[in-house]
Amino acid sequence: MQKVEIMPQLTDLAHAAVSKVVHKGDVVVDATVGNGHDTTFLSELVGTEGRVLAFDIQSVAIKQALERLRNSGHQNVTWFAMDHAHLAEVLQEEGISEVKAVMFNLGYLPGGDHEIVTRIDSTLKAIHAGLQALIVNGVMTILAYIGHPGGLDEAEAIETFLNKLNPEFYETQFDYGNSPKSPRLLIVKKTADERR
Numbered sequence: 183m184q185k186v187e188i189m190p191q192l193t194d195l196a197h198a199a200v201s202k203v204v205h206k207g208d209v210v211v212d213a214t215v216g217n218g219h220d221t222t223f224l225s226e227l228v229g230t231e232g233r234v235l236a237f238d239i240q241s242v243a244i245k246q247a248l249e250r251l252r253n254s255g256h257q258n259v260t261w262f263a264m265d266h267a268h269l270a271e272v273l274q275e276e277g278i279s280e281v282k283a284v285m286f287n288l289g290y291l292p293g294g295d296h297e298i299v300t301r302i303d304s305t306l307k308a309i310h311a312g313l314q315a316l317i318v319n320g321v322m323t324i325l326a327y328i329g330h331p332g333g334l335d336e337a338e339a340i341e342t343f344l345n346k347l348n349p350e351f352y353e354t355q356f357d358y359g360n361s362p363k364s365p366r367l368l369i370v371k372k373t374a375d376e377r378r
C-alpha cells in the first residue's frame with residue numbers, strides 16, 4: 183500500500199497553537215482580518231463571554247468578515263478599520279492590559295487589491311505591541327507569505343526581530359513549510375513576564 187503523507191496546512195498549525203492556550207472568556211486579537219477566517223475561528227474559541235479585537239486597514243475586508251460572522255451568532259468581535267500599528271493605543275483606549283493570543287496573517291487580501299499589503303514598519307510595531315500585551319502562556323502566531331514583492335523582506339525582518347527576543351521570557355518556533363516558496367509560520371509564546 184502506498185503511504186500518503188498529509189502535510190497539515192500552516193493555517194491549521196496556527197489555529198492548533200492558539201487553541202492550546204485560548205479558552206472561553208479570553209481576550210484575543212486578529213491583527214489582519216482579511217476574509218475573516220481567523221476572526222471567525224477566534225470568535226468561536228472565546229465564546230460569548232470573550233472578546234476579539236479585529237483589525238484590517240481595508241474596510242472592505244471588515245465588511246466581508248462581518249457578514250461571515252453574522253451567521254455565527256456571536257457578538258464578541260470589535261472591529262477596527264485601521265492600521266494594526268495602532269494596536270497599543272487601541273488596547274489602552276479599550277482598557278485592556280492583557281490578551282491571550284494575537285494572530286497575524288500577512289500579505290494582501292485574497293481576491294482584493296494586491297497593492298495593499300502589510301509592511302515591515304507597521305507589522306513590527308504591531309508585533310511589538312502584541313508581545314507587550316501578551317499574558318504569560320499567551321501565544322502570537324504570524325503567517326508570513328514570501329511570494330509577493332516585499333514579502334520575503336518582511337518575513338526576514340520579523341525573524342530578525344523575534345530572534346532578538348530574550349529567551350528568558352519568550353519561546354519562538356519557526357516553521358518554513360515544505361518548499362522554499364512556502365509561507366512561514368512564526369509562533370511566539372510568552373513564558374514569563376518581562377515587566378517583573
Ligand SMILES: C[S@@+](CC[C@H](N)C(=O)[O-])C[C@H]1O[C@@H](n2cnc3c(N)ncnc32)[C@H](O)[C@@H]1O
Nearest residue numbers: 214216217218219220238239265266287291300
Ligand atoms: C492575507 S490577508 C488576512 C487573511 C485573514 N486572516 C483570513 O483569515 O482570511 C491580509 C490582510 O491584511 C490587511 N492589512 C494590510 N496591511 C495592514 C495593516 N497595516 N493593518 C491591518 N491590516 C492590514 C489586508 O488588507 C488584508 O486583508
